[in-house]
Amino acid sequence: xxxxxxxxxxxxxxxxxxxxxxxxxxxxxxxxxxxxxxxxxxxxxxxxxxxxxxxxxxxxxxxxxxxxxxxxxxxxxxxxxxxxxxxxxxxxxxxxxxxxxxxxxxxxxxxxx
Amino acid sequence: xxxxxxxxxxxxxxxxxxxxxxxxxxxxxxxxxxxxxxxxxxxxxxxxxxxxxxxxxxxxxxxxxxxxxxxxxxxxxxxxxxxxxxxxxxxxxxxxxxxxxxxxxxxxxxxxxxxxxxxxxxxxxxxxxxxxxxxxxxxxxxxxxxxxxxxxxxxxxxxxxxxxxxxxxxxxxxxxxxxxxxxxxxxxxxxxxxxxxxxxxxxxxxxxxxxxxxxxxxxxxxxxxxxxxxxxxxxxxxxxxxxxxxxxxxxxxxxxxxxxxxxxxxxxxxxxxxxxxxxxxxxxxxxxxxxxxxxxxxxxxxxxxxxxxxxxxxxxxxxxxxxxxxxxxxxxxxxxxxxxxxxxxxxxxxxxxxxxxxxxxxxxxxxxxxxxxxxxxxxxxxxxxxxxxxxxxxxxxxxxxxxxxxxxxxxxxxxxxxx
Numbered sequence: 001x002x003x004x005x006x007x008x009x010x011x012x013x014x015x016x017x018x019x020x021x022x023x024x025x026x027x028x029x030x031x032x033x034x035x036x037x038x039x040x041x042x043x044x045x046x047x048x049x050x051x052x053x054x055x056x057x058x059x060x061x062x063x064x065x066x067x068x069x070x071x072x073x074x075x076x077x078x079x080x081x082x083x084x085x086x087x088x089x090x091x092x093x094x095x096x097x098x099x100x101x102x103x104x105x106x107x108x109x110x111x112x113x
Numbered sequence: 114x115x116x117x118x119x120x121x122x123x124x125x126x127x128x129x130x131x132x133x134x135x136x137x138x139x140x141x142x143x144x145x146x147x148x149x150x151x152x153x154x155x156x157x158x159x160x161x162x163x164x165x166x167x168x169x170x171x172x173x174x175x176x177x178x179x180x181x182x183x184x185x186x187x188x189x190x191x192x193x194x195x196x197x198x199x200x201x202x203x204x205x206x207x208x209x210x211x212x213x214x215x216x217x218x219x220x221x222x223x224x225x226x227x228x229x230x231x232x233x234x235x236x237x238x239x240x241x242x243x244x245x246x247x248x249x250x251x252x253x254x255x256x257x258x259x260x261x262x263x264x265x266x267x268x269x270x271x272x273x274x275x276x277x278x279x280x281x282x283x284x285x286x287x288x289x290x291x292x293x294x295x296x297x298x299x300x301x302x303x304x305x306x307x308x309x310x311x312x313x314x315x316x317x318x319x320x321x322x323x324x325x326x327x328x329x330x331x332x333x334x335x336x337x338x339x340x341x342x343x344x345x346x347x348x349x350x351x352x353x354x355x356x357x358x359x360x361x362x363x364x365x366x367x368x369x370x371x372x373x374x375x376x377x378x379x380x381x382x383x384x385x386x387x388x389x390x391x392x393x394x395x396x397x398x399x400x401x402x403x404x405x406x407x408x409x410x411x412x413x414x415x416x417x418x419x420x421x422x423x424x425x426x427x428x429x430x431x432x433x434x435x436x437x438x439x440x441x442x443x444x445x446x447x448x449x450x451x452x453x454x455x456x457x458x459x460x461x462x463x464x465x466x467x468x469x470x471x472x473x474x475x476x477x478x479x480x481x482x483x484x485x486x487x488x489x490x491x492x493x494x495x496x497x498x499x500x501x502x503x504x505x506x507x508x509x510x511x512x513x514x515x516x517x518x519x520x521x522x523x524x525x526x527x528x529x530x531x532x
Contacts, residue, residue: 013153017253021156022121028160047157076157 001082003042003110004089009073010103012050027097035081040092045079073104117164119324123331124169125152125251128176130223130285133248135180135214137194138230139280147183151176177215181208194284222288224249225335225342229286232299233278240275241303242310247272250328260310260325262511288341297342301350301406304329304336308354312361323361330354337393348397349406355390356413359383371518375422387417408437427457444476448485460492480509480519487522491529500526 016024035041055066067074083089089107098105125148132144155172165171184193184201193201200206213219231244239261246257258268286296311325333351336342363377372378394414397407412433419425434450447470455463467485476482487502503526507519 016153016156017256018121018125018152018251019119019253019256021152022119025121025156025160025164029163032161033163044161047161050157077161079161 001084002089002112004081004083005108005110006045006079006081006093007075007106007108008077008079008098008103009106010076010098010101011072012074014101024097024101031096032079035092040081040083041079042082043080045077047077048075050074050076072102075106076103119327120164120168121152121155122251124172126249127169127220127224128172129248129251130227131173131214131220132176132180133227134223134285135194135197135211136183137192138282138285140191140193141276141280143183143191147176147179151179173215173217173220177211181211184211196284221335222339223285224332225339226285226288228300228332228335229288229293229296230279230282231275232296232303233282234292234296234299236275236278238299238302238306240271241299242306243268243271244275244279245303245307245332246325246328249332250325260322288339293341297336297344298346300336300342301346301404304333305350305353305406307332308357312357326354326358326361330358345397345400345402346404346406348393349404349410352390352393352397353406353410353413355386355393356410356417359386359390359417365514369514369517370521371514373518374416379421382417390414390417403436403440405437405441408433408440412437422456425456427453431457444470444472444482445479448476448482451485451489455489455492460489464489464493478509480506480511480515482506483509484519484522491522491526496526496530 032041032044050067053066054063056063081089081092083092086107086109089109093105093107096105128151129144129148132147133141136144151172154175155168159165159168184207188201197210200210214223228245228249231248232241236244243257243261246252246260247254252260254269254272255265257272258265261268263271290296308326308329311322311327311329330351333347333354336347337351359382360374360377362383363379363381364372366372366378390410391414394410397410412430415426415430415433430453431450434446434453437446438450448467451463451467451470454466464486467489470476473482483502483506487499487506490496490499490502500523503519503522507516507523510516510519
């Protein structure tokens with residue numbers, strides 16, 4: 001088994017009613033529960049604050065503000081998923097609700113020596 | 114529907130009421146932004162871990178912290194609720210004052226006050242109901258527009274007209290104010306319309322309709338639980354809603370067909386809702402005032418206790434409709450009275466009564482007017498005349514459920530013509 005970091009990339013908050021939020025949230029959560037039940041979930045990971053961040057540029061601590069509000073798909077969170085290989089990892093996110101919201105998923109294997 | 118299916122909406126409504134109290138009604142848009150941000154963050158976090166058990170307290174704390182930020186950032190540039198006055202000027206007083214506003218009991222009170230604020234006497238009933246749906250049920254503009262079969266743009270206009278007037282109305286309505294009782298009847302009316310829209314409404318989406326019923330019941334429950342608002346009329350309105358809601362599981366059969374009272378499988382009526390409705394009805398029977406809600410709940414109660422349509426006390430129901438027509442004259446009520454007469458004295462008498470409805474022209478677009486005429490003609494054995502009425506009703510039908518219901522009637526006509 002291999003471990004993959006899933007980076008959830010999405011446009012910043014689309015306008016949603018409370019009911020739409022709840023229904024979408026339940027779909028996301030159902031995916032995690034499914035992963036857990038099938039033994040693919042190494043770590044839930046964490047959501048990231050979408051409206052604040054700093055990119056430090058040099059040793060003296062100069063930074064610019066990020067993430068970049070104009071970018072369509074900022075990293076909204078990360079999770080750690082186990083899968084046999086890339087093919088299986090990609091198959092796990094078939095029908096994931098993030099695609100309904102114009103999001104994408106970046107899948108990065110953890111480097112092994 | 115499980116109670117937690119609408120928890121985001123329920124929490125949004127509670128937080129909005131409290132934030133509006135804190136910021137002042139003139140800052141309603143700011144309060145809406147804070148609610149949106151709070152829920153959006155909860156959405157991100159709970160997408161991973163699911164909804165925690167103490168979600169309500171967590172959301173209240175998050176919204177409170179955001180409110181504190183807003184006060185600190187804007188206290189010099191914006192005017193907030195007069196109630197907080199100068200308490201927001203100093204950190205010594207700001208935090209305890211805002212803490213107190215977010216205590217669970219205060220949250221509940223704020224929803225009540227928001228409800229009374231929305232039912233401002235200068236607002237038309239349709240605007241009041243739209244505001245209640247938007248601010249107290251946290252439904253989006255599109256969602257409300259689809260429930261009332263109007264365009265989103267028209268609903269947006271209706272809501273902004275309402276919000277503009279609210280912004281001028283000062284702090285949230287005080288429940289101890291002198292005009293509490295007159296406004297209570299406006300609140301009753303708005304909740305009644307909200308429930309009716311869910312129950313008899315024209316919307317094509319069956320699911321949304323039932324949600325409106327549960328929303329109305331949640332809000333009327335707040336009135337029942339709040340002493341000055343818990344009048345006999347409040348109990349009667351609540352009883353009516355509970356007794357009607359008990360019939361919801363039987364109104365649509367397994368194939369998705371609309372069933373009228375005569376065809377419903379009464380074993381599917383919800384026992385718990387019926388029992389609670391009956392209890393509420395008993396509690397409504399005090400005091401001097403007899404409201405339309407008492408009468409309607411009384412009629413619903415007679416249906417609820419009858420084992421079948423034929424064993425129902427129709428004579429008493431006709432009498433109750435007579436009283437209802439005196440209190441609130443309406444051609445729809447007169448039409449329902451007609452159906453009760455048909456059960457009690459037969460279709461001929463009923464046809465006479467229905468044809469005598471004075472303002473029947475107001476029913477011109479109402480599919481159940483020709484449908485009732487068709488039903489009565491069918492029972493009189495005039496199948497061709499009945500078919501004509503049903504065909505007209507079908508042309509007026511507003512959704513798939515109604516169309517199927519009327520198709521079923523037309524098939525019945527055809528079957529009777531053959532036999």
